[in-house]
Amino acid sequence: MRFAHVSDLHLGFQRKRSLQEAERRIFEGMVDGWIKGGARFVLMAGDIFHVNIPEMRVQRYVFAKFRQLHEAGIPAYAIYGSHDFSPVSNSVIDLLVSTGYVTKVTDAVTGEDGVITPKFTTDPGTGAKICGISGLKVGRDIDYYKKLDRKGIEAEPGFKIFMFHGSISEMRKAADEGDHMPMSMLPAGFDYYAGGHVHEYGTGGDDSHGVVAYPGTPFAGNYADFVASAGDTKRGYIMADSSGDKVSVEFVESGSPEHVPITVDANGRSPQIVNERLEEKAGAEDPVGKIMVVRVYGQMSEGRTADVDTARVSLGLLERGALAVEVGRNMLTSREYDVVRVRGESRDQIVRGVLETNIGQVRTGIERLEGGSGVRIAEELLRRIGQPKIENEDNKTYDARMITDGSKTMGLSLDDP
């Protein structure tokens, strides 16, 4: 029996038109791959969508494709991730569930003693028994796993799959600093553990846990994914086969576009030199149809970070046919502006001092956001986005309120790109 396993699609993440098209093409290609590849069912281990309710453009092609999968007789089993989770079933996944295109495998019974017993869903075509736990709020996963009725689900006979969304300590890569839990927290004795949340492909397991696998994101769900793809990381999904004693795992590439790194270490250099290096490196690449991942980091010896002109490099690459340019410069600083000593008698005075010292680095091309009025707007912005949530306000409403307030403060229209 063959089955597919995918996670962290983050559909709806992309903001650039060309990458939205790639996101769609990759998703549709994967569904075709599952059908052609003879998958009996598909496991979706969370973060199928980037937000719980993605825009209509995304919903349209997703529903059409899920329908095709459904009509091919291939069930899809899902858990929520941290991104598409909604505590009140206000996720587009729940719509897919009501159409019958997707089956959630997160049902559980909580006893009076607080013990949680997950319920198995049996795949009608193969008899595989599947249960799972969605990604919970940061730090709460371990508490939930501690309350599991492990003996009950471990004793269940048959071919069993456990779906989860979280990082396992033993399988972590060095760079991954997020929350994680030991493999021993997963119930023992399952044949396959379908993981999500980790954005890179990896497999593991131990004596009491058959095969634990992460397909990783098939494209991207954050900037770090572009950087990883510009390195050695391959993007795709898993085709698993249960015909042997142990489930075997095959990684199938999703057809993610080629990523090319353009990395410049700015340490001890001037903006002018950094700009020259950027132009040099960009000029040496053939960008046609590729995602160019520009990254500048380090502490410059002089000048302003705003004088590092990544916009110009991006434009040049796009003119030469790049599919998209993703720029990361959060790690870029300058010695000239790093050491800021400000004295003040109150918090407000100190904040103003820091803003006044640094406003010179801001280059927006919008006069009111720079100089003295820039300082005043920044103070007001800090005050506004420092407001706490109103009682009973949900995250979405709060976020929307902050964005509206913030944009108004800066005098920007929300329609601005």
Ligand SMILES: [Mn+2]
């Ligand atoms: Mn994710």
